[in-house]
Amino acid sequence: MKSLFSAALLALLSLGAAAQGTAIQTSSPIVDVKTADVKMLPLDKSPMDMAYFPDEYPVLKIKDKAKEPPVARVIYSRPQKADRVVFGDLVEYGKVWRLGANEATEIEFYKDVKIDGKRVPKGKYTLYAVVNSDQWTMILNKDTDTWGSFKYDEKKDLLRVNVPAQKVLEPVEAFTIYFDKTASGANLNIAWDTVMASLPIAMK
């Protein structure tokens, strides 16, 4: 009887291990693929993602539910917290941060909008932030298609605006940017670890 239980235990244990194995594979799908004539790019550890306003615009569009063009779109990369302390450590306070990973984060407006009462003409911008413990300075910069914040040039800023840093209850594992509808337009919400900042954008 005992041996039967042990066998059952063993089987269960190996099942658990197998399940864990697959879980690990899907969460870090970095495979360097090589063929004879092709330089194949591995997947980024901090994958790129896209956020639209209105939210999920492309899905709405193919369902014929999007009557107007989109207003805004963000293209950014999504690093993981991976047990690190993010703000004040990995992302240093007081320094310009690319709001993501890899290529600098791009925000595009398809019509003129207003931020902090200032007109933002339609077009592409790079979005940066200077993070501090109680507030973030959001920066819209005119130098696009660039990598990181290594060559950030203040002279190319369109505007800077301070927003409060808010605490979130549960830590956010993957860096996230998304839009929320508001009465006057949208908030651009940026969340990672235990912090979230919201940039109000007026669209009327």
Add this chain to the structure above:
Amino acid sequence: MKQLLSLILCLLLIGSCKEPTASAKKQAPPLQKDTGTALQNSVNPYEPIDISPMDITYFPVDYPVTKMAHPETGLPKVRVIYSRPHKQGRTIFGSLLKYGEHWRLGANEATELELFQEATIQNKKIPKGRYVLYCIPQPNLWTIVFNTNLYSWGLKQNTKQDEYRFEIPVEKTTTPVEFFTMVFQNSNAGANLLMAWDDVVAKLPFSF
């Protein structure tokens, strides 16, 4: 007593095995999309990570990195934003992707190509601007379509907005490519947009 202990252990194990599934279910994506999400067990109440993540390729090759060393570099010539599904043991062409049917060259949002200046493909001039790129695969050739129905999800193509079509040959790769890959490579005339997945690779030639 020992038996009871084993029984309790067993039950505990069963319980702990079930846990990840339960929390994964809680993290289901809010909107109906047609692809899954990765890292379902990681905490993110806002937006889960896509299982077919997005990526970008520029020409000149690695443009944003080059620009760091040479900040006064002009505009890039072209860039493509696409998503990267993986093979996961499946047969891709002629099975997952049906021959003769539209394919979004990726996953999720339609693949977007932006020309920062005019380009020539197969003696046809393409004005600068933004296009949706999709493909009609066949065993020996692909039709690559430039379409203007921008900012759409890739499942449905509005063929009324097709602008240009190019036929390109396909080659077999020596090793299967796990992740769908689009990448610009230097060529004598300008650039090739290389597209590879599973055992197939095709190149769309650009000159500037």
